[in-house]
Structures are given as structure tokens and as C-alpha cells.
Amino acid sequence: MPVFSALGRRARPPTIARLMSLALDNPRLLSLAAGFTDNRTLPVAAVQSAVAVLAASPGEPEWLQYGANQGRPRLRELLAARLGAVEPGLDVAAVHRELFVTNGSQQALYLAMQALCDPGDIVLVDRPSYFVFLELLSGLGVEARSLPVDAAGKLDTPALGAQLGAMAASGERARLKAVYLVSYFSNPSGRSLDAAEKNALAATLAAHDAVVPVIEDAAYRELWFDAPHPAPSLLALPAWAKFPRLWLSTLTKPFATGLKAGYGICTDADWLARMLYTKGHHDFGTANFNQAVCEQALAGGAFDAHLAVIRPAYARKMHALHGALAAAGLPARGWRWREPAGGLYLWLEAPPALDTGLDSAFCRACVEAGVLYVPGELCFGDAVPRNFVRLSYGVLAEPDLTEAARRFATVAEKFV
Numbered sequence: 527m528p529v530f531s532a533l534g535r536r537a538r539p540p541t542i543a544r545l546m547s548l549a550l551d552n553p554r555l556l557s558l559a560a561g562f563t564d565n566r567t568l569p570v571a572a573v574q575s576a577v578a579v580l581a582a583s584p585g586e587p588e589w590l591q592y593g594a595n596q597g598r599p600r601l602r603e604l605l606a607a608r609l610g611a612v613e614p615g616l617d618v619a620a621v622h623r624e625l626f627v628t629n630g631s632q633q634a635l636y637l638a639m640q641a642l643c644d645p646g647d648i649v650l651v652d653r654p655s656y657f658v659f660l661e662l663l664s665g666l667g668v669e670a671r672s673l674p675v676d677a678a679g680k681l682d683t684p685a686l687g688a689q690l691g692a693m694a695a696s697g698e699r700a701r702l703k704a705v706y707l708v709s710y711f712s713n714p715s716g717r718s719l720d721a722a723e724k725n726a727l728a729a730t731l732a733a734h735d736a737v738v739p740v741i742e743d744a745a746y747r748e749l750w751f752d753a754p755h756p757a758p759s760l761l762a763l764p765a766w767a768k769f770p771r772l773w774l775s776t777l778t779k780p781f782a783t784g785l786k787a788g789y790g791i792c793t794d795a796d797w798l799a800r801m802l803y804t805k806g807h808h809d810f811g812t813a814n815f816n817q818a819v820c821e822q823a824l825a826g827g828a829f830d831a832h833l834a835v836i837r838p839a840y841a842r843k844m845h846a847l848h849g850a851l852a853a854a855g856l857p858a859r860g861w862r863w864r865e866p867a868g869g870l871y872l873w874l875e876a877p878p879a880l881d882t883g884l885d886s887a888f889c890r891a892c893v894e895a896g897v898l899y900v901p902g903e904l905c906f907g908d909a910v911p912r913n914f915v916r917l918s919y920g921v922l923a924e925p926d927l928t929e930a931a932r933r934f935a936t937v938a939e940k941f942v
């Protein structure tokens with residue numbers, strides 16, 4: 527019997543694995559749970575032609591060899607230029623130096639936390655937040671604490687000021703190591719932060735002596751429906767200049783989830799170096815082949831061509847799910863949600879007394895009715911409400927989304 531480390535003892539099965547095994551055990555279950563992309567629009571032809579170009583290129587097949595720990599230099603250049611094109615003030619040469627490729631942006635989140643946090647430390651997270659990140663924090667023994675929000679879900683900076691003041695008075699401020707935000711078409715809320723909100727957050731943190739590392743997770747920034755969200759990133763807003771920042775994005779959601787390539791841009795040289803040392807311990811480099819495919823797709827235009835296909839496709843799927851839930855009468859039964867302008871999720875608020883948690887009667891009834899969702903309770907760092915639901919329209923085809931909405935609404939009707 528192994529004697530486990532504190533980390534090994536803290537490890538818990540990820541909830542997403544439990545939800546996925548429920549789906550596998552019950553093939554007639556329609557899953558609105560996992561944040562997967564749609565198999566029907568994955569870029570098979572683009573990947574095929576990228577591999578053909580690589581295979582036909584003269585010289586040695588370096589793309590089938592180990593690559594650099596920080597990532598392929600040309601891919602890093604392309605990604606830096608891509609960001610520079612939407613954020614005109616950015617110093618692209620600096621971004622190129624600060625950019626590193628990871629095994630999905632998920633690995634960058636783990637590296638960031640490993641470099642910064644010890645058990646007992648505190649990270650401020652958005653409310654609601656990305657539940658896999660929250661599980662990562664608890665696996666490391668790190669406490670997630672919500673950034674206060676108002677009734678419309680906007681950051682409540684006066685309340686944050688009071689919270690930071692209380693943390694300073696109690697001595698907890700020393701344990702505050704980072705702030706984490708999903709700022710474009712968030713998972714789970716679909717919300718984006720505007721520039722004024724971002725600036726007010728920087729001002730509040732600075733005014734309370736909390737110039738701590740900040741992670742801006744932009745995983746869904748490119749998955750807009752009608753137009754990009756206009757707010758600049760924290761890399762470009764002057765209010766954030768004195769904060770150590772890690773900006774994260776990914777090539778999975780906008781291109782191919784199976785290639786599992788993500789990237790980070792870290793403005794603090796020391797923090798970046800420590801994450802790269804740790805990445806060397808994890809894997810000493812993200813799969814070079816996968817990076818080379820992404821590089822080809824970006825350089826040859828297939829990446830943008832693919833985005834032009836999936837943006838309207840996900841918009842249609844969002845409308846299908848949203849429309850079916852509305853037509854089934856959920857709003858009249860006290861359910862509320864907003865139509866997102868991008869991303870992969872609808873974030874539903876159930877009537878306050880309805881418990882939608884993983885072990886609730888409602889959740890069991892949904893599984894019995896053949897529909898699976900992510901309980902919103904997983905998406906909160908603290909003060910966990912039980913009446914939220916995350917629905918993903920990423921995977922199912924439109925007729926299945928309509929049927930899943932019908933099943934969900936039938937259960938909701940029984941729980942009025």
C-alpha cells in the first residue's frame with residue numbers, strides 16, 4: 527500500500543470524469559455537460575493538408591522530433607503577431623519573448639499555480655468561475671475566494687475594496703497570491719468583462735496594496751458570434767502595467783481540441799522562468815507534432831478559415847438550445863439566463879429554492895430523463911448557491927439540442 531504525499535492524498539476524481547462516465551454508461555443520455563467542441567466541424571481537411579505540407583517539406587522531419595521546452599519559435603512568432611493584430615499597442619517582440627506553448631491552456635494554469643502558491647494560500651476568482659480551475663486549486667490545497675459581483679454579475683469593486691480591507695486587517699492579505707479571471711465569453715457565465723470593469727479592478731487592487739499576479743484566461747476570445755468583444759486584454763490596458771500578468775489562450779477551442787495546444791504570455795520574467803523550469807519537469811515541451819500542425823494552419827490561413835466556419839455554427843447551436851428552452855416555457859417557471867455573444871455555454875439561474883446540485887433530486891431526475899448538465903454549484907469558489915446550471919451546446923447537433931432542452935424542461939416542470 528503506497529504512502530501518499532499530501533498532494534496525492536488531496537487528489538479527488540475530477541467531477542468532469544464522473545459526468546463523462548455517466549454519459550458513457552447511458553448511451554441514450556444527451557450530454558449538455560462537457561465543454562467539448564463539435565465533432566462535425568473539427569478541421570479534418572486542414573489537419574490533413576498541414577500534415578501533407580510537413581511531410582513534403584525538404585530536410586529532416588524535425589516536427590516528429592522533440593521540440594523546445596518553450597514551444598516552436600515560428601508558432602510563438604505567429605501567435606504573438608496574431609495578438610498584436612487585435613491589440614495594436616502591444617509590443618509584439620516582447621510578447622514573442624514572453625510567450626510559451628503548453629499542453630492546453632490547462633497546463634499553463636497548473637504551472638502558474640505551482641509557481642505561486644503553497645497550501646493555505648488564497649486566489650481571488652471570478653464569480654462564477656471555471657470549475658476545473660477551482661478543482662485544480664483544491665487539489666493544491668489553495669483556497670478560492672470569489673471576487674464580489676453585483677446582481678447583474680458585474681464586478682462590485684466597492685465590495686472588493688471592503689473585502690481586501692478585511693483581509694489586510696485579519697492578516698490574510700499575505701496569503702493572497704493571485705487573481706484569476708475568465709474575461710471573454712466566460713465559462714460558465716458567457717459574460718465578458720468590459721474595459722471599465724477591468725480598469726476599476728486594477729485600481730481597487732492597487733489602492734489596497736494588492737498588486738499581485740493576475741491571470742487573464744481568454745480561452746473563448748476567438749469564439750465570438752457576430753463581433754469580437756471590444757475590451758482590450760490586461761496586456762494592453764495601462765491600468766494593469768505594474769501587475770505581473772499571465773494572459774492565457776488556446777488553440778483547442780477555436781481549432782482542434784484534440785491537438786491540446788494552448789499558450790501563455792507572462793509579463794514577469796521571473797514568474798515565466800519558474801513556470802518554464804516546472805514545465806521542463808512536467809514534459810520538457812508540448813508535443814512538437816501538434817504544434818507544427820497548428821503552425822501550418824495559422825501560417826497558411828486554415829486556422830482563420832476554420833473560425834469562419836465554426837463561429838456561425840456555434841451561434842446557430844446556441845440559438846437552437848436557447849430557443850428550445852424558452853419555447854418549452856422555462857422563463858415562465860422562474861428560470862433566467864442571458865443569450866451569450868460567444869463561447870460554448872448557457873448559464874441558467876433556477877428559481878432560488880430549486881437545488882440543482884450534483885446529488886440533488888433534480889439532477890437525478892435529469893439523468894433519468896436522459897439529459898446531463900454541469901451543476902452550477904461546482905463553479906463557485908465560496909458561498910456556493912445551489913440553483914445554477916451550466917449547459918454546453920458544443921457537442922450535440924441541433925436536433926439533439928432541441929430534444930435535450932425538451933427533456934430538461936420536462937424535469938423543470940416537475941420541480942416548480
Ligand SMILES: Cc1ncc(COP(=O)(O)O)c(C=O)c1O
Binds near residue numbers: 561629713787
Ligand atoms: C475557461 C477555460 N480555461 C481553460 C481551459 C482549458 O482548455 P485547454 O486546455 O483545452 O486549452 C478551458 C477548457 O474548457 C476553459 O473553459
